[in-house]
Structure formats: C-alpha cells, structure tokens
Amino acid sequence: xxxxxxxxxxxxxxxxxxxxxxxxxxxxxxxxxxxxxxxxxxxxxxxxxxxxxxxxxxxxxxxxxxxxxxxxxxxxxxxxxxxxxxxxxxxxxxxxxxxxxxxxxxxxxxxxxxxxxxxxxxxxxxxxxx
Numbered sequence: 001x002x003x004x005x006x007x008x009x010x011x012x013x014x015x016x017x018x019x020x021x022x023x024x025x026x027x028x029x030x031x032x033x034x035x036x037x038x039x040x041x042x043x044x045x046x047x048x049x050x051x052x053x054x055x056x057x058x059x060x061x062x063x064x065x066x067x068x069x070x071x072x073x074x075x076x077x078x079x080x081x082x083x084x085x086x087x088x089x090x091x092x093x094x095x096x097x098x099x100x101x102x103x104x105x106x107x108x109x110x111x112x113x114x115x116x117x118x119x120x121x122x123x124x125x126x127x128x129x130x
Contacts, residue, residue, distance in 0.1 A: 004022045006020050028052045034113075045060065045113070050104055
C-alpha cells in the first residue's frame, strides 16, 4: 500500500487548506486511515482518523471544529479540510493507513500512528503565517 499526501502550502492565519491522501495498491474498504503531523522540534501527533467501513471519525482536541476528515472510496482518496488555521498548525502532515474493521476512536488513531513498521512518506508541508 502506498500513500501520497498533497495539498499543503503557505496560508495566512484564519485561512483554509484541503489536504488529499491518494491510496494505491489496495481498495479502501475496511481501513483505518488518518492524518498525522509533526511540527519542528516536536513529536508526530495524531490529528484525525476515519474508519472507511462506517465513517466513524476521531479528531484531536486541538483541531476539533476546525478540521473535517472524509474519504472517497471510489477515488481511493482521503481528504482533510482545514479551516481557521493558526500558526500552531504549521507542520508536515502525513497520512497512514492500516486494515481495520473497528469503529474509529482515539486509541485506534494513536495505535495507527505508533504501529511498528510504519513507513512514512515525505508528507506535505503546511505553513501558517501570523
């Protein structure tokens, strides 16, 4: 399975961006898939995840109400619409997936981030200026 994140860029505080994650090598049925970010000098953190079988979602408290995750199984693509961006959202954003039939929850999203054997792609850089 290969994942390619895109859509990052430079935006002013309060602005919006939509990230995309194209999944290849498999269909998206029964997957846990999510967005993770790493700011300079900080550890990678879970931002938002979705279960493709039932659409259940998880959002970190820091993005709840501002970010919206979605997936299009027909296009094998996951999206994250980000609004109300702040400089604290500046980071490299990565996507990751794993087979799962479970309803999405914080524990599942966190486990996805910390799974042994994860191969992280280059991600997409989001820079929010003040």
